[in-house]
Amino acid sequence: EMFGQLTSGLESAWNKLKGEEVLTKENIVEPMRDIRRALLEADVSLPVVRRFVQAVSEQAVGVGVIRGVKPDQQLVKIVSEELVKLMGGEVSELSFAKSSPTVILLAGLQGVGKTTVSAKLALYLKKQGKSCMLIAGDVYRPAAIDQLVILGKQVDVPVYTAGTDVKPAEIARQGLQEAKKKNVDVVIMDTAGRLQIDRTMMDELKDVKRTLNPTEVLLVVDAMTGQEAAALVTTFNLEIGITGAILTKLDGDSRGGAALSVREVSGKPIKLVGRGERMEDLEPFYPDRMAGRILGMGDVLSFVEKAQEVMKQEDAEDLQQKIMDAKFDFNDFLKQTRAVAQMGSMSRVLGMIPGMGKVTPAQIREAEKSLQIMEGMIEVMTPEEREKPELLAESPARRKRIAQESGKTEQQVSQLVAQLFQMRVRMKNLMGVMQGGSVPALSN
Numbered sequence: 043e044m045f046g047q048l049t050s051g052l053e054s055a056w057n058k059l060k061g062e063e064v065l066t067k068e069n070i071v072e073p074m075r076d077i078r079r080a081l082l083e084a085d086v087s088l089p090v091v092r093r094f095v096q097a098v099s100e101q102a103v104g105v106g107v108i109r110g111v112k113p114d115q116q117l118v119k120i121v122s123e124e125l126v127k128l129m130g131g132e133v134s135e136l137s138f139a140k141s142s143p144t145v146i147l148l149a150g151l152q153g154v155g156k157t158t159v160s161a162k163l164a165l166y167l168k169k170q171g172k173s174c175m176l177i178a179g180d181v182y183r184p185a186a187i188d189q190l191v192i193l194g195k196q197v198d199v200p201v202y203t204a205g206t207d208v209k210p211a212e213i214a215r216q217g218l219q220e221a222k223k224k225n226v227d228v229v230i231m232d233t234a235g236r237l238q239i240d241r242t243m244m245d246e247l248k249d250v251k252r253t254l255n256p257t258e259v260l261l262v263v264d265a266m267t268g269q270e271a272a273a274l275v276t277t278f279n280l281e282i283g284i285t286g287a288i289l290t291k292l293d294g295d296s297r298g299g300a301a302l303s304v305r306e307v308s309g310k311p312i313k314l315v316g317r318g319e320r321m322e323d324l325e326p327f328y329p330d331r332m333a334g335r336i337l338g339m340g341d342v343l344s345f346v347e348k349a350q351e352v353m354k355q356e357d358a359e360d361l362q363q364k365i366m367d368a369k370f371d372f373n374d375f376l377k378q379t380r381a382v383a384q385m386g387s388m389s390r391v392l393g394m395i396p397g398m399g400k401v402t403p404a405q406i407r408e409a410e411k412s413l414q415i416m417e418g419m420i421e422v423m424t425p426e427e428r429e430k431p432e433l434l435a436e437s438p439a440r441r442k443r444i445a446q447e448s449g450k451t452e453q454q455v456s457q458l459v460a461q462l463f464q465m466r467v468r469m470k471n472l473m474g475v476m477q478g479g480s481v482p483a484l485s486n
């Protein structure tokens with residue numbers, strides 16, 4: 043679980059306030075100590091922790107009593123807001139040049155995921171309708187050039203290469219020329235990474251930057267390196283001037299120090315995050331959602347967004363109307379479950395749903411199996427039955443037929459029907475409609 047330790051560290055802070063009536067200077071001492079410890083253990087840099095704890099404390103004692111809100115909830119709210127602020131508040135979008143091509147220069151130490159990010163970024167921009175070209179500039183590792191060519195093929199984006207005997211700035215010049223000839227919208231240049239910062243690397247980067255005059259200079263940093271990542275962003279910014287950072291490997295068991303420190307320490311925003319090895323695993327950095335994850339409240343927004351990507355817009359609107367009218371039927375049920383299956387591995391999706399943080403492989407297999415069973419039963423329904431689940435609720439004979447044709451038990455069919463009606467109610471409630479709905483009883 044991403045940031046799991048940080049999340050549970052913070053939880054112990056809220057727990058210490060259970061039963062309190064109001065936040066006071068005295069009763070926040072212990073919780074603030076927990077927050078401080080949790081952040082330090084997450085490898086957030088010390089000055090950042092100090093400022094954070096002070097900002098939260100000041101607000102906590104000044105907040106007074108709000109009717110209906112418990113002190114621990116108040117503290118969660120304050121911490122959440124401060125976390126969002128710490129990470130820069132708003133999402134920081136990529137900038138594009140007024141006239142094409144937009145040039146994006148990527149820098150970073152070796153092994154942070156720079157080459158992978160180059161191709162991921164090309165795919166990400168392609169999905170936004172932009173044509174891209176990659177330039178292979180890692181002249182110290184022939185393998186890196188080969189890797190970029192392979193990844194370029196994978197995402198179907200051309201890669202400009204000039205071997206390892208040409209200086210990076212010259213490769214940049216040739217690549218840019220090629221991109222202009224090809225009329226591409228965005229050029230992304232991958233550069234050499236070293237094991238550590240050295241003079242030659244910085245000088246080469248400066249030359250490349252001068253040649254390309256890029257709109258974005260992004261430093262790729264590894265989330266697993268914690269506050270060290272924030273220090274690197276600072277150094278690269280001072281040396282070559284950068285526009286932001288890309289944080290990779292957020293899917294691993296990174297502790298949160300990098301995500302929380304980069305902006306505050308370096309003044310530069312995290313623009314994108316890598317959350318897996320697949321080419322699709324690159325997304326914008328949303329401070330509010332990240333705060334939500336850290337606080338263990340699940341990432342409902344990401345979940346909804348992914349779901350909408352899969353379902354077509356009109357489908358989504360249609361579905362929304364159906365939910366409001368409590369007309370969600372078995373066709374929608376099928377569409378939904380298939381959309382979820384398309385979204386990639388079940389576990390990722392389930393992990394985004396609040397309260398389902400820890401899903402075991404056995405549970406996932408179980409969920410996938412029960413989806414299959416449900417599909418089997420829906421497939422043998424008549425079109426009318428799919429559209430009007432009431433027919434099934436009212437008629438044991440119909441349920442019996444479905445059980446026979448799908449090879450399931452009548453009890454399983456009854457369960458499915460009941461589940462659909464429960465879903466209607468639950469989904470409607472979820473959408474904030476208070477009028478409610480009733481679950482029709484199955485007649486026997």
Ligand code: GDP
Pocket residue numbers: 150151152153154155156157158159186235290291292293294316317318319323
């Ligand atoms: P470079 O040396 O900076 O170009 O790094 P590479 O692009 O070759 O990546 C190094 C390793 O990290 C590879 O095995 C990648 O698959 C892996 N990697 C890159 N980004 C991510 C990520 O977001 N999540 C995970 N889990 N692995 C990543």
